Amino acid sequence: MKGKTVKGNWNLRTNKLTFPYVFLICIFFFLAGFFGSTLFSHSQDDGHSLRPRPRPRFLGSTKKETEYNLLTAGVSGDDSITSIPFQVLSWKPRALYFPNFATAEQCKGIVDVAKAGLKPSTLALREGENEENTKGIRTSSGVFVSASEDKTGILDVIEEKIARATMIPRTHGEAFNILRYEIGQRYNSHYDAFNPAEYGPQKSQRMASFLLYLSDVEEGGETMFPYENGSNMDGSYGFEECIGLRVRPRQGDGLLFYSLFPNGTIDPTSLHGSCPVIKGEKWVATKWIRNEEQDD
Ligand SMILES: *[C@@H]1O[C@H](CO)[C@@H](O)[C@H](O)[C@H]1NC(C)=O
Ligand SMILES: *[C@@H]1O[C@H](CO)[C@@H](O)[C@H](O)[C@H]1NC(C)=O
Secondary structure, eight states: OHHHHHHHHHHHHHHHHHHHHHHHHHHHHHHHHHHHHHHHHHHHHHHHOOSOOOOOSSSOBOSOGGGSOOOOOOTTSOSSOBOOOOEEEEETTEEEEETTOSOHHHHHHHHHHHHTTOEEOOOOOOTTOOTTTTTTTBOOEEEEEOTTTOTTSHHHHHHHHHHHHHTOOGGGBOOEEEEEEOBTOOEEEEOSSOOHHHHOOOSSOEEEEEEEEOSOOSEEOOEEETTGGGTTOSSOOOSOSOOSEEEOOOTTOEEEEESBOTTSSBOGGGOEEEOOEEESOEEEEEEEEESSOOOO
């Protein structure tokens, strides 16, 4: 009797509450399954990696690995997708533009690090050149800072990201050259690669340059490629005029260009310079990338 009553009550209750109950139970199991599987896949992930894997900060890695059917990477590879958007600016020279490569905070931090050691920039001199007769070619102030010297750790993050964007190992990079151009300051057009005919035999060559703009510039201060697409190469160009492809500095944006062709010879269209700053101040961090490992 008692059992029957209970059963009756139960039946009565379920009849009345079937729909909401089933609905709630469905939601519960759905959520449990969803979070449970995420947790499970994470712990499985962690179990896989026996070595500690430094998590890339601001490297552009997304957490949407599951959207892609990722492969098991090699020992030095990643288990995630890296997304570093870029625009091909030119094929002559090979130049890429990386909007928002660094954050405003990172840029400010780098400028603060550089301010301590700023000195007038120097030039690599060719035969017959001296400090006196090259005055005015490069008027910025600058300082070399390696990623390991930067206690804030920002340059370390940026250097890692540059290595990923170029797929050229960090060991090939010179220390960051951080420059400040004030009003009127400029850098006449030049090559980053050293032509052995002019500079003598080279132990290694600058194959690519990565410029990270650390500030906006109100007016002027563009990076210019006067020979872009082979123009202005008839010998009339005086290395001062601000012509050709011009890249306007914007804080956090990156510019990568290659000074060498794939066959290792110098790309004549990689000639470039910095137009004079007309209004404001220009801060830029340059990473010269060599075709050999650097000793420092
Ligand atoms: C770029 O260069 C090619 C060949 O060097 C030439 O035919 C073309 O007209 C140039 N384009 C522009 C826009 O100058
Ligand atoms: C190297 O490559 C460039 C561009 O493709 C080409 O114009 C040049 O002739 C090549 N030089 C040699 C020495 O192969």
